[in-house]
Amino acid sequence: MLKKFISLxxxxxxxxxxxxxxMSNNNVxxxxxxxxxxxxxxxxxxxxxxxxxxxxxxxxxxxxxxSFNDLDNQQKLQIIFNIISNNEYMGDGSKLxxxxxxxxxxxxxxxxxxATIDMENLYSPYxxxxxxxxxxxxxxxxxxxxxxxxxxxxxxxxxxxxxxxEDKVLVYFTRMYxxxxxxxxxxxxxxxxxxxxxNQTNPIITKLSKNEFCSYDYYDFLxxxxxxxxxxxxxxxxxxxxxxxxxxxxxxxxxxxxxx
Numbered sequence: 001m002l003k004k005f006i007s008l009x010x011x012x013x014x015x016x017x018x019x020x021x022x023m024s025n026n027n028v029x030x031x032x033x034x035x036x037x038x039x040x041x042x043x044x045x046x047x048x049x050x051x052x053x054x055x056x057x058x059x060x061x062x063x064x065x066x067s068f069n070d071l072d073n074q075q076k077l078q079i080i081f082n083i084i085s086n087n088e089y090m091g092d093g094s095k096l097x098x099x100x101x102x103x104x105x106x107x108x109x110x111x112x113x114x115a116t117i118d119m120e121n122l123y124s125p126y127x128x129x130x131x132x133x134x135x136x137x138x139x140x141x142x143x144x145x146x147x148x149x150x151x152x153x154x155x156x157x158x159x160x161x162x163x164x165x166e167d168k169v170l171v172y173f174t175r176m177y178x179x180x181x182x183x184x185x186x187x188x189x190x191x192x193x194x195x196x197x198x199n200q201t202n203p204i205i206t207k208l209s210k211n212e213f214c215s216y217d218y219y220d221f222l223x224x225x226x227x228x229x230x231x232x233x234x235x236x237x238x239x240x241x242x243x244x245x246x247x248x249x250x251x252x253x254x255x256x257x258x259x260x
Contacts, residue, residue, distance in 0.1 A: 043162070056173070057157075058085075059079055061194050062194065064240070073117065073120065100140065110252065131144055154187070156190075158234075159173045177194060179198075187222075187224070188208055189207075190229070241258075
């Protein structure tokens with residue numbers, strides 16, 4: 001009787017051990033597994049496209065590699081003033097008054113809900129003249145009668161593709177520069193860098209004329225499809241990257257860099 005009990009007890013232990021082992025194999029700890037973060041194709045909405053176009057027209061070309069948080073306050077002010085000015089023509093057509101409240105609103109709309117900017121006189125980056133003076137009592141800016149704007153070289157920006165990686169939206173684009181153009185003057189060459197455009201040396205594309213990309217309008221003014229020119233010749237120009245953070249269905253610019 002004792003032998004039968006011992007044999008039965010051993011069988012129970014064996015069966016229990018086997019089941020425990022099987023259960024442990026079915027409950028493998030996977031917390032250490034790593035998942036590759038994939039960069040996926042992303043389709044920009046109309047609002048996002050408009051925001052990107054407005055930013056590209058407002059960021060000074062001298063800022064080819066930057067993070068917004070690393071800019072000095074004068075550089076931030078220059079971008080925000082350009083956005084406000086260009087928004088009247090490229091955005092929703094509204095003409096914003098130059099108040100502290102509006103400047104902070106624009107800053108946080110384009111660069112993040114926690115982005116900050118200090119209110120101070122805006123100076124010309126060329127000769128240090130005051131372009132806009134800040135009145136702390138009225139919390140508003142007044143344009144200097146001697147201000148001559150914060151314009152820059154002419155350029156044509158073409159978005160190549162957009163992708164998404166976690167909460168980041170990555171927008172790749174090319175930029176083609178032209179030399180300074182007077183009113184009514186047609187672009188004749190396209191350049192790769194600011195320095196070449198300023199010095200009018202080493203043009204990438206020369207003698208723009210009537211062809212598959214350009215034609216003359218009713219007033220005999222040469223009009224070109226620069227997006228098609230950029231797409232066909234994108235290997236000849238620099239590729240830039242705009243990195244945005246997506247939050248609450250909005251995108252906010254983090255940085256601009258040259259990728260090649």
